[in-house]
Amino acid sequence: MSKSYKTLKSRLREVAILQSTGALLSWDQETMMPPDAAGFRAEELSLIASLAHRRFTDPAVGDLIAACETDAVLISDAEVVANLREIRRDWDRATRLPAELVAEISETSSLALEVWRQARIDSDFAAFRPWLEKHLRLQLRKVECYGVPQGGEPYDALMEDYEPGMRAAEVERLFAPLRDAIAPLMAELIGSSHQPDPAPVKVKLPGDRQREFNRRVAEGIGYDFRAGRLDTSTHPFTEGVAPGDTRITTRYGEYQYVESVYSTLHEAGHGMYEQGLPKAELHGQPLSEAISLGIHESQSRMWENQVGRGRAFWTWALPIAREVFGAALGDHGVDDYYAAVNVVRPNLIRVESDEVTYNLHIMLRFDLERALVRGDLKVSDLPGAWNERIEKDLGLVVPDDRRGCLQDIHWSMGSIGYFPTYTLGNLYAGQLWETVTAEIPDLEESMARGEFDPLLAWLRDKLHRHGRRYSAPETCRRLTGRPLSHAALIRYLEAKLRPLYGTGP
């Protein structure tokens, strides 16, 4: 093998080790760290991030990439070519960011996170505002460094960090017909005289039993605990810490055991994608990394919604729940559960929203972020704009910023351009699900018996093991035969929800 390629891969591995260390610091910050350590943790994250950045952006790495790109033997191997294409992309982008900016963003994120936590508790947007303004300034500096893609807009440069190749105009093109289909569907369901009853799952259950049930569910669908953990955090997340080390979290509410289960399914979906990437051999190389956040989200959403809100899932899971919770669970049957977990009802909180209205939350965040980046909206006007839009789209009045524009963690971390990937994930999930259920006709029956292997094996084979070899649009076409659209998701939602609401077959 080419000596340059070997050296390049070992340099990338060193960078990946530093990033793994940073990932552990972040995970620990959210789950384990004692409160007095917060200030210093910011310094640690910042130093590790800048060390990783400096090592990766070393001109010697650029020379190695260039040497590999002209090596005749290397470029006859399609896998290597894909790897080099993505390494080149990452290096070109990273070298555009000065180390001090990377460090400042990292440190600001750690500090702003703590401020946001308290501001959310206090519903005090004024406390958080200067931090969001600082984040926005830093993100605009990032846009300057990256440059705006040809024919695009500044927002595109930020989205590129999360959904490579996606453009705001394309998001708009996908979201517009989705909104046109969702708004009437929402009205149809809410207006129906037959409403599914959410009560069966609103039951008070002890925390330790909930943890046990979540663990059994995650294990049952294929999340590997030899290479993972399940902990508790305010905002559930997945951290692909290192090879053999993917950690997920969930949260618990006394009367919300089903929310906790869906949170677990969601993160386990992310977690299984991470666990399916070929990191053991290729850590640090794009071929062992996730394609995009949209594709990542398609995995979490599919396990949470297409699987977890299906009748088959509860056919398998309800007997386990009975075993774990005993009499406290009540005696509702599978159909009661199936109806209760598919209630569609506008909710102020994104992460508590149903499969239909969730996307309206994303669309409003996308529009507001885009306006902030364009300079059409000031940070100080954000709460007002938020509240107006929630009323218009969801018909709800926002009583305080805690349940309004302070609800999400993302902006406290400086993540702007991230939100659209959630609905893109829903669209990918809808389209992938249509394909996989056609290719594995007895999937429902298998899942009802607790056999999730066929689905996981399909995802492993078609998607996970390839890392970033194929781009998101390419992956979509390879797996489903079509470019991404809203149609499959809408077909899935209508087919499931209309019978439950008695508004269709």
Added chain:
Amino acid sequence: MSKSYKTLKSRLREVAILQSTGALLSWDQETMMPPDAAGFRAEELSLIASLAHRRFTDPAVGDLIAACETDAVLISDAEVVANLREIRRDWDRATRLPAELVAEISETSSLALEVWRQARIDSDFAAFRPWLEKHLRLQLRKVECYGVPQGGEPYDALMEDYEPGMRAAEVERLFAPLRDAIAPLMAELIGSSHQPDPAPVKVKLPGDRQREFNRRVAEGIGYDFRAGRLDTSTHPFTEGVAPGDTRITTRYGEYQYVESVYSTLHEAGHGMYEQGLPKAELHGQPLSEAISLGIHESQSRMWENQVGRGRAFWTWALPIAREVFGAALGDHGVDDYYAAVNVVRPNLIRVESDEVTYNLHIMLRFDLERALVRGDLKVSDLPGAWNERIEKDLGLVVPDDRRGCLQDIHWSMGSIGYFPTYTLGNLYAGQLWETVTAEIPDLEESMARGEFDPLLAWLRDKLHRHGRRYSAPETCRRLTGRPLSHAALIRYLEAKLRPLYGTGP
């Protein structure tokens, strides 16, 4: 302030940040990490250790130290002089070690730790032997790099990492009269017709209640949970991760709740020393660091033994135990507890040993390590030598290496020269205790009411806040007025144990 000194301190802080990151990786490895991550963690620890080493040993740091050492303003400040003296010591030692040796020791430790874990379970010394041989070779290379202190022996060079300034000959001089006092005391107590009953504390209690009790005990004596955690690990330890972040662990056995409490007291003692060091301002500087492992151990031992095995402690703690455990605890009184936790009986396992025989365990490890380093003992002959010595000193037959030379974690981490610090800690604790109880005459009464503040405040003021400003021997003389000896510990043991065994007043 001198610009050189400012720059030097900021360089040291960067090194400390990397070390903090390494400390978190280690803590996580012992408490949280999923099993499949073990191999990669070794790589991470090794990279972080070598980055920290490289940054610290940078010749530019040496130049900064030299510049400060000749700065007239700086050297008129006694604190700065102490800080510089210790920085110089550390830098001189660190620059003697090549980065590749540091990395190899770190990586070997991580891997050997996993091997040792399994070897101990399997009682399979043969599996661990090559790793111990490798560690010994690496440690001998370290000796070569450090050089043997004048008039000393190779073992001294290793001990210097743990107990600066201590020499094997001095340890021998301290241990010999200690042994001469302990052997007859042990015989006297074991031979007495009156034996305290260990049964009162051998009670089966649920794990979650044990955790709750340990937490209340640790909190009660002054361990700060806003700046700390208490978790579970096979081998209990304390990790001073970072400013505001000191983590302790304990372990649980179904019938061993009192062992778990003592383990917690021990680690909380270490933890409170770490929490009392002025890290918030001085992280990375010797003035915020512990003096030596012997002094560290004096803190853990004092809280575990002088405090925790006293009548006052149980006068306070027993009502709390009753509250936490309820009827399952039984109805033994304070005196039953006081007797039960002071049983002296030779035990194969060091960490389960009483205050008297524990020191015999340390002496044998010291002698065997010294023989290994001198080349007088081969690693392959270690189990035999160990078993012989246990029989001679403690009158016990070692049934397998799991309960013999594989019982301790230290050698798997390449720590040779570490063990003597345990008994040195006992000696320091004995001598400090004699002083503090004379200086605070009503300490017993306070502790019986759950007031541990006077003791902690004394330790904070006299010891913790000074970091490494004074050496261990200097600290001993400053606080107790005398150089270290075995006498105070023996006086304390005889005064406590003879009445319990009916062999003296």
